[in-house]
Amino acid sequence: MPIATVDPATGETLETFEALSGDEIERRLATAESACARHRLSDFAERARLLNRAADLLEEDAADIARTMTTEMGKPVKAAEAEAAKCVKAMRWYAEHAEGLLADEHPAQRDVSDSGAERAIVRYRPLGVVLAVMPWNFPLWQVVRFAAPALMAGNVALLKHASNVPRTALYLQDLFTRAGYPEGCFQTLLIGSGAVEDILRDRRVAAATLTGSEPAGRSVASVAGDEIKKTVLELGGSDPFLVLPSADVERAAATAVTARVQNNGQSCIAAKRFIVHADVYDAFRERFVAGMRELTVGDPMDENTDVGPLATEQGRDDLAELVDDALGKGAAALCGGQRPKELERGWYYSPTVLADVTPQMRIHREEAFGPVATLYRVADLDEAVALANDTPFGLSSNVWTRDEADVERCVRDLEAGGVFFNGMTASHPGLPFGGVKRSGYGRELSGHGIREFCNATTVWHGA
Incomplete structure (x- = not known):
């Protein structure tokens, strides 16, 4: 290069x-x-x-x-x-x-x-x-x-x-x-x-x-x-973002949008896999997808832009391949899923939410380095934790809950270098930062x- x-x-x-x-x-x-x-x-x-x-x-x-x-x-x-x-x-x-x-x-x-x-x-x-x-x-x-x-x-x-x-x-x-x-x-x-x-x-x-x-x-x-x-x-990281029944769903969904597209989605600690309890799944999905659709994609020098281009053409193409693989195997694009037609120049990709993701799809295991989210419905906390850990990565994690029992369980069982409750993962000078596994x-x-x-x-x- x-x-x-x-x-x-x-x-x-x-x-x-x-x-x-x-x-x-x-x-x-x-x-x-x-x-x-x-x-x-x-x-x-x-x-x-x-x-x-x-x-x-x-x-x-x-x-x-x-x-x-x-x-x-x-x-x-x-x-x-x-x-x-x-x-x-x-x-x-x-x-x-x-x-x-x-x-x-x-x-x-x-x-x-x-x-x-x-x-x-x-x-x-x-x-x-x-x-x-x-x-x-x-x-x-x-x-x-x-x-x-x-x-x-x-x-x-x-x-x-x-x-x-x-x-x-x-x-x-x-x-x-x-x-x-x-x-x-x-x-x-x-x-x-x-x-x-x-x-x-x-x-x-x-x-x-x-x-x-x-x-x-x-x-x-x-x-x-x-x-x-x-x-x-x-x-790398493929951080889970868990939303449990006691969560403030509106705040969780708004934070989820920022967490996924920060730095145009090109962040190891960006939330990438959104794992939502069935009791609040529909409410979260509606707000999250709406928030992703409302983002302004365009000139990164414009103060009003939310999402700029990916850093390299290869990175944009790799991301598109991941999405195309998922769509070809039955995933549903709730928004995005393609390059924005109105931006002919540059290495842009539309903010995307994929549902119906299965383990047979590459994006289930590989890191999506761009503004693409995967959305999962789970029946209970056991399934949420198992899905969160079903990745070769273990950088950080997000959990939205007001239940102290949920907190203790997630701190004990999530395989990650950090667990952020009711807020977005971020690095701070006074707190240790790093991961486990790959x-x-x-x-x-x-x-x-x-x-x-x-x-x-x-x-x-x-x-």
Whole structure:
């Protein structure tokens, strides 16, 4: 895939970029190693000063970088502006809290004495150079939610961003440079996916994090495993959205629309499978389908647009194939089910709700990365939980209920990294984020995320 900015609203190639040469990659690795030796010795006050300065600059740049993101991957510009604001918030959160999150831990004196020590502590030290392989769907947020904690922990970052968002990738390096970070603390590598293995195998790279597809995660994890290097993976998701008899159906349906089409439906944590109890199915279906039909599809630069184009032509075609497979095997399109006829240019797909979905259809098991929802009727909570878990993924989940017994059952039995009750799944700086099963492993954000790329060092002092 060429490294290029291609406007998904028109299909027009706006700019192409040359991949870094082998000599330049070597120079970047040497620079990162040198920067790491210095940055790991900085104190939390200095790291916080730099990260807060980066947050200030991003806040000033928000409107411009939002338009860059929209141009490169098609999200509505109002959503791009919200993404920039979320990044600012996360930067400031880590600047404020990192020192406390990585403070020395003091084991109970009983345990210290049992070990034969006079005293002992656990200290968190940075691992070193971390390679981040990041996707295009949240081109700013996915990077910042890794970089903010990694830099505050004393690590340095190498970014291999998706090949269709090079302008955003270069902006990120420029942002951290303007904030005053020493050369090499954050570097963007404009490279193809074929160059990742050699970089990950390089002795100067200590660990890697990847957000992306299952095949990409498998590839990076296998190389890192061979090199015995730490990885964090956030992969696909096919999140269930359960609506149970005690739910506020009107609010659930309105939230369901947003949950399905956020980021043009191209989000790992977007709700995708809507599993509704028979007692409230008809009422939910009516409201949900009506809400999906009312969405405005069009120019992502227009503030009134709800759903823009998909990021790539291949992504649009893959989504259409999933829908066509389901329709050909008996699914019913309650709305959508095709490309919008009025938008001849660009990679658009109509907001779609499919009912009568069966396990024989690909969409029952595969992630639909676009504004397409599957709707299921279930007889009881047992059937709802079983259907929710009938997926290779386990990123997050949504449950709408006012019944505490339902709450406890879902927390116990849903196979997911998060369970959100009466609200939409979202990532927050103070809460751990990640999945189970083929959605990956490890956690981002919160204290869990900042400690992923730290060496938890036991410091033991004999009597």
